[in-house]
Amino acid sequence: MQSALNQALDQARQAGAVRVHEIRLRIGVLSGVVPEALQFAFEALSDGTPAEGGRLTIEHVPARFWCATCNREFEAIRLFTECPECHNPSGELRSGRELELASLEVD
Amino acid sequence: MCQDCGCGLPGEKPVGISTHPHTHDHDHPHHDPHDHGHSHGESGDPHEHAEDHEHRRTLEVRRSILDKNDRLAERNRGFFRARGLLVLNVLSSPGSGKTTLLRETIRRLGSRLKTGVIVGDLATDNDARRLGEAGATAVQITTGTVCHLEAEMVARALKQLDLTGVGLLVIENVGNLVCPASYDLGEDLRVVLLSVTEGEDKPLKYPPIFQSAGVAVVTKMDLAQACDYDRDTAIANLRRVAANAPVFEISAKTGQGMDAWCDFLVRQHQALKTRDPLGL
Numbered sequence: 404m405q406s407a408l409n410q411a412l413d414q415a416r417q418a419g420a421v422r423v424h425e426i427r428l429r430i431g432v433l434s435g436v437v438p439e440a441l442q443f444a445f446e447a448l449s450d451g452t453p454a455e456g457g458r459l460t461i462e463h464v465p466a467r468f469w470c471a472t473c474n475r476e477f478e479a480i481r482l483f484t485e486c487p488e489c490h491n492p493s494g495e496l497r498s499g500r501e502l503e504l505a506s507l508e509v510d
Numbered sequence: 511m512c513q514d515c516g517c518g519l520p521g522e523k524p525v526g527i528s529t530h531p532h533t534h535d536h537d538h539p540h541h542d543p544h545d546h547g548h549s550h551g552e553s554g555d556p557h558e559h560a561e562d563h564e565h566r567r568t569l570e571v572r573r574s575i576l577d578k579n580d581r582l583a584e585r586n587r588g589f590f591r592a593r594g595l596l597v598l599n600v601l602s603s604p605g606s607g608k609t610t611l612l613r614e615t616i617r618r619l620g621s622r623l624k625t626g627v628i629v630g631d632l633a634t635d636n637d638a639r640r641l642g643e644a645g646a647t648a649v650q651i652t653t654g655t656v657c658h659l660e661a662e663m664v665a666r667a668l669k670q671l672d673l674t675g676v677g678l679l680v681i682e683n684v685g686n687l688v689c690p691a692s693y694d695l696g697e698d699l700r701v702v703l704l705s706v707t708e709g710e711d712k713p714l715k716y717p718p719i720f721q722s723a724g725v726a727v728v729t730k731m732d733l734a735q736a737c738d739y740d741r742d743t744a745i746a747n748l749r750r751v752a753a754n755a756p757v758f759e760i761s762a763k764t765g766q767g768m769d770a771w772c773d774f775l776v777r778q779h780q781a782l783k784t785r786d787p788l789g790l
Contacts, residue, residue: 407575414571424566428575435691435718483750484721492753496721502576502692507569 404444410504412452420509423454427508431464431501438463457508466499525663526652528635529670579693582661586696589668590679596779597679599695601719602703603712604685607729607762609637611703612680613644614762618772619678620645623779626676628667630659630684637682646680647672658690659683677779687712691719699724699778702752706734710744713751720751725758727771732761 411426426445430436438461445459466479470486470493477486479499484492574580590597600608609629616625627648629637638650649667651659664681673679681697683690702723704712707730713720720726726748734741741759748757758774760767 406578410573410575410577411571414569418569420567420569433718433721435688437688483717484753485750492749494754500692500718502574504571504573504575506571508566509569510566 404441404448407441407502407504408445408448408452408454411507412454414504415453415507415509418509420507421453423452423457423507423509425458425460425508426454427460427462427505429462429464429501429503429505431466431499433466433496433499434502436502462505464498464501467497468493469495469497471495525654525656526650527663527667527670528638528650528652529648576692576694579661582665583694583696586661586665586668588696590696590698593673594677594782595673595679596677596699596775596782597695597697598681598699598701598775599690599697600680600682600701600703601687601690601723602685602705602729603687603708606685606703606705606708608682608685608703609640610762611727611729611760612641612646612682614765614768615680615772615775616641616644616646618768619775622772623677623776624675625678625680626671626673627680627682628659628664628671629682630663632656632684641682647676653684657684657686657688658693659695660693661695664695678775687716687719691722698782701725701727702755703727703729704744704748705730706739706744707737710740710747713744713747717751720748723752723755725774726752726755728757728759730761730763731759731766732764 407426407428411423415423428441430438441461442459449455449457467476468479468484468486469476470489470491472489472491473486476497477488480487484494486493600612602608612627619625625646627638627641627646628651629641629648630651630653631637632653632655635650635652638648642648649671651663651667653659653663659681681695700723702720704726706728728744745757748755758767758771760771762768
């Protein structure tokens with residue numbers, strides 16, 4: 404969370420903003436990140452920064468795999484890699500590992 | 511600090527790095543506490559113009575939070591490629607046998623493939639000492655309260671590692687099945703361990719780390735019977751989460767599976783020579 408917050412504050416400063424009202428993150432379900440921990444850390448770390456009192460919004464990105472047999476992408480159910488059509492496992496992850504600072508609300 | 515679990519509280523001891531075998535001087539020189547992402551006055555914009563910033567506005571950023579780590583990891587990767595090193599990032603929960611597996615691996619590979627080790631733990635240099643005794647050049651990173659290794663810590667540890675003649679570099683990560691999954695260190699292969707004592711459903715409980723595995727190793731096979739290890743279920747669970755990772759079943763104690771494992775590493779190392787140095 405420290406790196407996310409630092410990056411957000413850097414971006415805000417560069418844009419000449421003095422307050423950060425909202426930080427929006429995109430977090431993949433396979434990123435290994437625990438959203439509750441992020442919320443907790445955000446509150447603790449944002450104290451005394453321009454983001455104090457601001458909001459942290461997390462958009463969850465589902466895990467999507469590519470099935471070479473069916474030639475299509477599918478959303479993983481409970482993070483398992485098997486294709487719901489042909490039940491073959493897929494080794495090609497297309498999305499779900501994101502840890503991204505998406506946007507900021509500032510003034 | 512880890513953006514995953516909040517470990518590494520500010521004001522804690524800085525990350526330490528020590529080499530082995532060496533004198534045991536525990537008064538580590540003060541390495542910089544790695545401050546993630548502080549770009550000091552990068553823009554230098556003091557925004558002193560009279561602002562009419564009453565209006566809220568949206569800044570689109572769309573940048574990876576681990577951008578900095580990923581860039582440093584790629585730098586490490588370039589260094590490894592240039593030196594022809596095969597690099598493993600070894601991940602598991604604490605106590606599943608990383609150090610014992612490595613010690614036996616180092617011993618058996620011997621001069622076939624000289625091994626260097628970077629070990630991460632919160633505290634103590636015990637593991638580096640153990641691996642140093644087995645014949646490897648070893649550097650210990652003590653992370654303080656940080657629960658994983660980062661590319662930058664590895665880069666600093668590399669400066670203290672004598673890589674002369676080394677073909678295999680093993681990075682033994684901090685024992686943790688959650689946060690290390692997010693941090694690329696520049697490795698060629700992620701090796702994720704599952705010991706038979708941990709239960710067959712571990713891969714299903716911690717999908718991200720097993721999903722990221724390039725190789726899965728089932729350890730402590732000598733205890734399989736004693737703890738009613740259900741092999742079929744364990745392998746099926748690994749397959750569900752890490753479909754393409756080869757699985758090795760090993761007992762470092764009895765030597766079961768060690769030959770296949772060591773041969774695999776030697777083959778992987780040889781394969782590096784035929785690979786395009788830029789990985790294109």
